[in-house]
Amino acid sequence: MIGLRYVYAVxxxxxxxxxxxxxxxxxxxxxxxxxxxxVAxxxxxxxxxxCEDALxxxxxxxxxxxxxxxxHQGVVDALTTVTTPLPLRLATVFRDDSAVRMMIESREDDFRRxxxxxxxxxxxxxxxxxxxEPAEPVAAVARPASGRDYLRSRRRHSHEQEERWQRAxxxxxxxxxxxxxxxxxFRMHRPQNSALSGTPGQNVLNAAYLVPRAHSEEFVELVDRTKDEAPGMRVELTGPWAAYSFSGEETGSRPGTQSGTKPGAGAGTESGAGFGAEAGEGR
Structure with a gap:
């Protein structure tokens, strides 16, 4: 079998x-x-x-x-328990070890930084x-007495929906x-589409935070304390992950992403292969 070299991280x-x-x-x-x-x-x-066509x-x-x-994620997760990996894009592939070494040499300064x-x-x-919103029992839904009542009910419902969204x-x-x-x-990602993700509810916040490992317990406790602050809201925490969201190019984040940094924000990495591809957000 002819093989290629798949690179997970540096x-x-x-x-x-x-x-x-x-x-x-x-x-x-x-x-x-x-x-x-x-190390690659x-x-x-x-x-x-x-190969490129198959990919x-x-x-x-x-x-x-x-x-x-x-x-891919499983390997990077395993690395995260023993070191700080710099994940490469999904399906970053090279012809052989020599090509991997050439990639490292060409981007050595960026990787080290x-x-x-x-x-x-x-x-x-x-x-x-x-x-x-919880569905109302069918018996509780009264038929409007007139068209005016129907429009008034629609306006009230629309107003309540707007208030719920503003509170969120x-x-x-x-x-x-x-x-x-x-x-x-931090990185502010696009809200996820519930129809595509299959996750119930409307996604109001979808963010990633870069946290020192030594301070992670405090960060998790802060998130946990907020989960009961707002009825009708659901807060989901995932991680700890390798710093996927913070390996982007210094010239800007991916389209539709906002970023915020404290002093010391740095540069990033792309796939080294001509036919690398990046997995979508979903962590």
Whole structure:
């Protein structure tokens, strides 16, 4: 079988071994490729599935994409327990080890600068949802006596909906301000579409926060304390993750993303392969 080199992340050398049973994309165990004092975490994948033409087709296959993303994520999660990895985009593939080394050399300064900035830090994701209104029992829905009553009822319902949304936005804004004070940086992602994500409720806040690992417990406790502050709201916390949202180019975040930083924000990384692709947000 002809194989290509799949790269999950770049990091500094670390002494703790990865889990012996860990498998990556296409079921292959990840290995470490050392070069110039950096480490590329790699595995071998079949060229038939990961050459440029095959990838273009596979990236339209949601089942294949989801399975590949889970395997990629599993390796990066394992790395996060032993070091600070700099994750590369999903399906970052090179012809051989020599090409991986060339990529490291071409971007060595950026990698070192980012790894210095992210050392000892993790990403936490926070989402706030406005819960769906409970459905009224059919028996409780009275038929309007007239067209005027019907319009009045519609206006009242619309007004109540607007008030609920405004309360949700105020709560999300207040929560974000408190969390941003505890984080070194943040990224505001686009709200998720509930029809696409399958998650109930309207997504009001979808943010990522870069937090020193040593302060993560305080950050989590702050989120937990807010969960009962606003009836009808649902707060979801995910993490700790590798700092995916903070590895973007210094020239700007991805389209539709706002960013906030304290002094020290740095540059980022892209896929090294000509046919790399990036997984969607979903953490």
């Amino acid at each position: 990091c500094r050398p670390f002494g703790t071994p990865l889990q012996a049973e860990l498998t990556g994309v296409a079921g292959a165990p990840p290995g470490l490729l050392h070069h110039h004092g950096l 975490v790699v595995s071998t994948v079949p060229e038939a599935d990961f 273009k087709a596979h990236l339209e296959d949601l089942d294949w994409l989801a399975a590949t993303a889970r395997a 980012l790894l210095d900035r992210l050392h000892g830090r993790v990403e936490w994701g926070v989402k706030v949802y406005l819960e769906p 936005e105020r709560f999300a804004h207040s929560l974000h301000e408190r969390l941003a004070e505890r984080a070194e940086e």
